[in-house]
Amino acid sequence: MLNETVPVAELVGTEMDVAGETVDAPDSEAEIRELLADARERLFDAREGRPRPPRDEKVLAGWNGLLIETFARAGFVFGDDARIGRAESALAFVREQLWDAEEGRLARRFKDGDVGVDAALEDYAFLGRGAFELYQATGTVEPLAFALDLAGVIADSFYDETDGTLYLSANDGEELVARPQELTDQSTPSSVGAAASLLLDLDHFTDTDLGAVARETLATHRGRIEASPVEHGTLAMAADAARRGSLELTVAADELPADWRETLADRHLPGAVLARRPPTESGLEEWLDELGLAEAPPIWAGREARDGEPTVYACRSRTCSPPETDLEAALDWVEKNL
Template sequence: MTDPTGRNRLDEEQSPYLRQHADNPVNWQPWDDAALDAARERDVPIFLSIGYSACHWCHVMADESFEDDIVAEVLNDEFVSIKVDREERPDLDGVYQSICQLVSGRGGWPLSVWLTPEGKPFFVGTYFPPESRQGMPGFLDLLRDLSRSWEEDRDEIENRADQWTAAVRDELEDTPDQPGELDDADDLLGSAAQAALRSADREYGGFGSGGPKFPQPTRLDLLMRAYARSGRDQSLAVVTETLDAMASGGLYDHVGGGFHRYATDRDWTVPHFEKMLYDNAELSRVYLDAYRLTGRPRYATVAQETLAFVERELTHDDGGFYSTLDAQSEGEEGKFYVWTPDSVREAVDDETTADLVCDRYGIAKSGNFEGGTTVLTLAESVENLADEYDLGEDEVEEHLMEARTALYEARTERERPARDEKILAGWNGLMISGFAAGAQTLDPALATTGENALSFVREHLWDESEKRLSRRFKSGDVKGSGYLEDYAFLARGAFDLYQATGDVGHLAFALDLARVIEAEFWDSEEKTLYFTPESGETLVARPQERRDQSTPSSLGVAVSVLLDLDHFAPDAEFGHIAEQVLSTHANRLRGSPLEHGSLVLAAEKRSRGALELTVAADELPEEWWEALASRYLPATILTRRPKTDDQLETWLETLELDEAPPIWAGREAVDDDPTVYACENFTCSPPQTDIRSALEWALENGSENGDEN
């Protein structure tokens, strides 16, 4: 048999990250049976390198080490080297990131792991420089040391690998012998919010006392929910301080819209410039919720510009959403996004307008970034500029709008950052929810973009006959079984689209996805939902994703969407599964509620119950849409149904239901007029033909589900 590890095999892959390494002198392998079998046959360790296409330090390590012929010789002779795109294989990344966290207290990318041929880890780290510095071993020296240890201290390495594998199994697979109860979910939400407040940076916004600073959308969700329930102004203050800081700083692209991955500093000035689909999905939704809660127009504008950026720059012609934009262009990080006074004046003809834009966005000769360039921030208010230039505020706004258009057009002439055109089912689900939120808050027409993306995923990644979802589409190639995040995030997106449009087909698809969650991810003995499907590949541990990370916890999102869908399929096990999962992890949630924010929000929803708004109408009246768009309504189900029960029969056939679920049963339109029924905690309002009356009933009957602007 020919040894497949005698050459670099990444040119056979579709992942842009893997293809970036196809020309390395390292004989990289994808993670597959051929590579794993070769490691066992050669009896050599595996060097596993995990990253993603927009990862800056992945590029650095590639340039410094993986392009080096001497490093490549050692890797090729002494190891089987495997490259993994963490966006394609979040299961592998989750397992080995966990051991990195357990051993070193930190993680990140590139993730560098050395494994036995059986996949058990025995050494782990992230970025390694080519030569030793700042306490980090040089990569080449480390390779030689590990190769020597494999030959001379094999028993010690095997023993360590067994210990680390046992530790990661305990961390990822553990479920308690004695489940807890979550009757105190309101207190749990309060505890999570208090923990978020303690970690808040009240001077610069965000969380943590220094840099780097990451967007933390789930923490903002917790604080907004806590404010809606308790009215504590401090929670709302931290939300607005953080949203204002992110939207004013360099994290936000003031020319083209959308958010970068994170800020490298405490005051949000200089970002790490990659743009991720999931960040823009979650942040657009959070800004829309904050707009509904506070009425601040700036939040609506930021959300609208972010959705426009995604539609313009991260959308496939046929509808799906791409994954990322790189941080680099022309070999330099941020070059596409930064400005100098001279480059502004080249783009903006009018001298006064150029001066205004430089003052507004802090563009100075000294710069705030490398080479005297400037990352745009909101450095001066419109009011102050109006006074300084003796102009009206409307005139200043007009000049700035013209300038932004000119800067955008000038920027299109620059070399663009590379785009990772993988279309991932789960990340598309998050972005579909973002567009659904935009349709419910800003403009119903925004639902079309979300619907196009859902249609793309259903056409290319959903097998209707097998009722199974694949993970990734790229250039016609489909790869990988879906993980819990794919099913849960996409079910959430489909259900949100149903709420925004009333299209029962979206609800039917959400129910199909939920049924697979039960069949493939639910373990009735351990009473939990695992991240990997039961029919999937067996790894050294079967992970659960309890904590929120750069994306929300798939376990938390799954529990939340199962609770919602239980209203439509009461004969299914959705509600029971959600309750069992929350009971299983109750003590973890009490012990560290902030780390498990999505699960805490699901627990609070389950404890308090959702506010149900059932609308019997062919179309949502415009004034009803306006009333709902102006209210922050967490844990609310907006469900549509036909006006009469006779018309409802065709919907039930679509949903494969024998009878109308209680949320629809008997809730017909009154006198053929659009009618709404508000229900909470097993109590329902009389049928209302005015949506505001129904919302007032909900508030008067104990619901704290909304603030009106």
């Protein structure tokens, strides 16, 4: 059997066993490559006659959400529009196939045109995080609107006010002896932690008090988080954001300047919310109509572009920098004051 780890040139003049046949010593590298190609074709034909191993080809809403978030973030950090395009394409597919806009509900699984299974908390949370990350990467309002729709369902249908926590199954779902929760990080993040983080981030963009649901859930599980923060990493990070307040970077611009993107990609800003908006109030009005808001949320209100230049406002817990047309100056202000 030919060992392909051996450099091809070293095989010149060496007898070979190719597909069960003894082959005369090849005289050149070209002959060796031809023999290898022939052997591969024979091997492929032989394998084609065997039953293929089954493949799991389900499309899951939550897993797509995780990858959408990853591609959107990676595309932003590396300036790779192709990766962002993949995130946009995946989100469009999930919205078209798994999201029922009239009912405002999400299905969990798509396979061969068949849609089924009510989505669980992880599907809403992971997909919501992916849509929100895509909004931050592109500065378009559509993924933000979808993230808000998903967050609204989380708050209305997965939160139990009596128990003060989010559950994996919806309140109107199948009646179970005990409703499950995902509080610890496993091969995927905790769905409760991801949902709480999403609600805290999106609380900036709506007149609905999404943050209250997140804070109550975190308060309910405070003992678990403090006793074992590593085991509850996603919940711990959400609890930290709730206590400290997230860093808000409101950018009023039609496009994010290339050097600003590079600065944000290189700078470690844990938990920062990049709240992009149109540069003018008239442009913002169109966004508010898309989101169904009567007035601008505080993270956007009064924060338009200055002198026609891209402008950034850096804030935490209602303490804000002056409007800056130099991102580095705004970040320096954050380091000195926040």
